[in-house]
Amino acid sequence: MHKEESFVENRxxxxxxxxxxxxxxxxxxxxxKIQVGLAILVTIAGFYFQISPxxxxxxxxxxxxVVGVEGANTAIEKICDFVHPEFDKRIGFIKDVSAGAVMLVSIGAIIVGLIIYLPKIF
Structure with a gap:
């Protein structure tokens, strides 16, 4: 008989x-890898410039x-490739929209970085 796992064990x-x-x-x-590298750099910059809480x-x-949406984008691309390995413009649309979401979040992150660091640099 299979013992059911507890909530804590499942978590x-x-x-x-x-x-x-x-x-x-x-x-x-x-x-x-690039995004993690950039995250490390801006974290170091945060300590250097003593940014506020x-x-x-x-x-x-x-x-x-950025990292979370990139992870979701990667999962979507892998699913698309698994379900439909050959080129299909509908799959291309899905992949493009997913990549576009990463780009939009990345632009927002760049703007946040500029707002935080430009006044400290200049």
């Missing part, structure tokens, strides 16, 4: 799966949004 397993997914994303996707919050949110 621990879920966190493990999520961590594995995050590590897979970082190890296998070039765009995430509010600026830290905005910076962490911006970084999290």
């Amino acid at each position: 621990i397993k879920s966190v493990g799966f999520a961590l594995r997914g995050a590590l897979l994303l970082i190890r296998t996707e070039a765009s995430i 509010t600026e830290w919050i905005l910076q962490v949110l911006a970084i999290s949004m």
Whole structure:
């Protein structure tokens, strides 16, 4: 007879799966490697320029949004490639919209970074 797992055991397993997914994303996707590198650079800049708690919050949110949406974009692209490996303009549309979402969030993150750091640099 199979023993049902407790809520806590299920949550621990879920966190493990999520961590594995995050590590897979970082190890296998070039765009995430670049974004993680940039996240490290702006984090170092945050300590160097002694940004305020509010600026830290905005910076962490911006970084999290970009990396999170990039992860979703990667998942969407992988699903599309699995479901329909041959070229199809409908799949292309889905991939383009997904990539566009990453671009929009990235532009927002760049704007946040400029608002935080331009006054400190100049």
